[in-house]
Amino acid sequence: MDAYDALRAAVIEGDDLTARAATEELLSAGHDAQALIRGALTPAMDEVGRRFEAGEFFLPEVLVAARAMKAAQELIQPLLARSKTPPRGRVVLGTVAGDLHDIGKNLVAAMLCSAGFAITDLGVDVSPDRFVAAVGAARPQIVGLSALLTTTMPAMQQTIEALEEQNLRADVKVMVGGAPLTGVFAARIGADGYAPTAAAAVNLARELTP
Amino acid sequence: MTSRELVRRTLSFDAPPRVPRQLWLLPWACDRYPEELRAIQARFPDDIVSAPAFHEALLPVHGDPYRPGTFVDEWGCTFLNVQAGVIGEVKTPLLKSWDAHEMVRFPEERLSVQVDEVNQFCRRTDRFVLAGACPRPFERLQFLRGTENLLMDLIDQPAGLHAFLARLHEFYMRELELWARTDVDALSFMDDWGGQQAMLISPQLWRTFFKPLYRDYVAIAHQSGKAAFMHSDGYILNILPDLVEIGLDALNCQVFCMDVALLGDRFGGKLTFWGELDRQQILPGGSRAAVIAAAQRLRSAFWRPGGFIAQCEFGPGARPENVHAFFEAWETLV
Numbered sequence: 349m350d351a352y353d354a355l356r357a358a359v360i361e362g363d364d365l366t367a368r369a370a371t372e373e374l375l376s377a378g379h380d381a382q383a384l385i386r387g388a389l390t391p392a393m394d395e396v397g398r399r400f401e402a403g404e405f406f407l408p409e410v411l412v413a414a415r416a417m418k419a420a421q422e423l424i425q426p427l428l429a430r431s432k433t434p435p436r437g438r439v440v441l442g443t444v445a446g447d448l449h450d451i452g453k454n455l456v457a458a459m460l461c462s463a464g465f466a467i468t469d470l471g472v473d474v475s476p477d478r479f480v481a482a483v484g485a486a487r488p489q490i491v492g493l494s495a496l497l498t499t500t501m502p503a504m505q506q507t508i509e510a511l512e513e514q515n516l517r518a519d520v521k522v523m524v525g526g527a528p529l530t531g532v533f534a535a536r537i538g539a540d541g542y543a544p545t546a547a548a549a550v551n552l553a554r555e556l557t558p
Numbered sequence: 559m560t561s562r563e564l565v566r567r568t569l570s571f572d573a574p575p576r577v578p579r580q581l582w583l584l585p586w587a588c589d590r591y592p593e594e595l596r597a598i599q600a601r602f603p604d605d606i607v608s609a610p611a612f613h614e615a616l617l618p619v620h621g622d623p624y625r626p627g628t629f630v631d632e633w634g635c636t637f638l639n640v641q642a643g644v645i646g647e648v649k650t651p652l653l654k655s656w657d658a659h660e661m662v663r664f665p666e667e668r669l670s671v672q673v674d675e676v677n678q679f680c681r682r683t684d685r686f687v688l689a690g691a692c693p694r695p696f697e698r699l700q701f702l703r704g705t706e707n708l709l710m711d712l713i714d715q716p717a718g719l720h721a722f723l724a725r726l727h728e729f730y731m732r733e734l735e736l737w738a739r740t741d742v743d744a745l746s747f748m749d750d751w752g753g754q755q756a757m758l759i760s761p762q763l764w765r766t767f768f769k770p771l772y773r774d775y776v777a778i779a780h781q782s783g784k785a786a787f788m789h790s791d792g793y794i795l796n797i798l799p800d801l802v803e804i805g806l807d808a809l810n811c812q813v814f815c816m817d818v819a820l821l822g823d824r825f826g827g828k829l830t831f832w833g834e835l836d837r838q839q840i841l842p843g844g845s846r847a848a849v850i851a852a853a854q855r856l857r858s859a860f861w862r863p864g865g866f867i868a869q870c871e872f873g874p875g876a877r878p879e880n881v882h883a884f885f886e887a888w889e890t891l892v
Contacts, residue, residue, distance in 0.1 A: 406760045
């Protein structure tokens with residue numbers, strides 16, 4: 349097994365210590381930070397997403413994999429910042445107003461990050477105004493809205509309307525997710541896409557930023 | 559026939575003359591639809607009630623769990639809430655690691671149940687009475703440690719987690735054994751095990767960590783001649799055979815997250831389905847016809863006769879007319 353394989357395996361198995369050690373080894377050997385992301389971290393998290401979709405992995409396995417991925421990224425991120433490498437895309441993400449649930453949103457953030465997206469995570473109970481401000485500041489290609497409660501789903505539409513009112517809607521794609529949502533609801537509120545799982549959110553983000 | 563007898567006959571698939579009913583209420587519905595709620599409750603009274611706990615000692619709680627702000631429960635877990643009428647979320651868990659588990663104070667006040675008072679309550683009602691306690695081991699671990707931390711802990715398996723879970727289980731066993739000595743008809747417990755499309759943790763992990771706990775809870779109920787009721791939100795198809803195997807009598811779960819007909823084929827007649835009508839799409843957004851069709855699907859899947867309790871949750875987003883239509887539909891179905 350080469351060092352890339354070792355890093356991929358460590359992430360998939362959720363072994364953060366080995367992931368960090370393998371990353372250190374690869375960077376010390378002169379490997380490029382971008383190459384590590386493309387050659388190990390992204391394929392590893394894609395595989396984690398595949399196993400999750402296939403029912404082979406559940407949330408604990410995905411979370412420890414994301415933790416291992418983050419351990420590697422902590423070493424890689426400063427190098428990327430120094431080299432001014434542009435991200436795959438920029439995403440502003442948050443759970444909408446009135447809703448405090450964030451496990452799904454956090455998973456989406458971790459998996460998008462592993463896929464090379466730069467994430468601005470606004471947290472939970474995010475008002476439309478805060479989304480608007482963040483879009484104005486971060487200039488993302490994508491805005492991701494999460495909700496778990498049926499009563500907070502309308503806040504998704506309000507957020508989209510706020511983006512329209514501020515003439516920002518045309519600049520961004522809006523994707524939505526959360527347990528009670530459906531594709532029909534997403535279309536009705538004018539979102540550009542709906543992702544039922546974190547892995548699907550990564551695929552959707554890729555489609556929305558060709 | 560009394561409500562108590564009706565529920566008992568339903569649990570034993572003994573052709574009850576009608577389906578038993580139970581409406582679950584969140585304060586959201588009481589705040590928003592007081593008049594509609596009164597009308598529903600007058601027309602379709604519950605056949606199942608929970609006994610008040612009649613604790614002699616005051617539970618050390620602070621705040622109102624259903625109001626915006628913070629609420630501290632009897633374990634010391636702080637819930638943050640931003641929406642009236644529903645419960646909040648723990649955002650700052652007590653335990654940074656399981657090494658500190660000994661600092662958790664167990665709410666012994668919960669064991670100060672006044673048995674005579676409970677028994678008097680049971681005598682004064684002809685409805686089926688659930689115990690006023692509801693162990694939730696998985697959720698208690700989450701409240702203390704944080705959900706994401708706990709889920710990762712289940713993979714890492716630190717020694718302190720095992721030690722704490724053993725203490726927690728012992729406490730819950732004491733609480734259920736106490737209730738088993740009362741005259742209630744059933745003991746109940748809960749944990750939300752499902753996400754929208756899959757279980758939160760693997761069935762293997764569930765079987766290793768949690769199934770043995772539930773087996774013990776069911777045994778306590780059955781040893782004292784009581785039924786065992788359980789609630790879990792989400793998709794839990796994988797563990798239904800296990801729940802049947804440990805002898806669970808009634809399960810409240812989101813059957814519409816799964817395949818209702820498949821559930822009926824595989825598990826109908828093996829345990830009673832204690833609801834529910836879908837509260838994500840049908841109750842908040844469905845038409846009257848959709849509610850009636852859903853009730854028909856439930857009847858067709860689960861009614862043996864017996865084996866189903868018409869239950870739905872009147873909570874955030876639900877339309878009162880749909881709650882009404884659900885119970886009304888059952889009047890013509892059985």
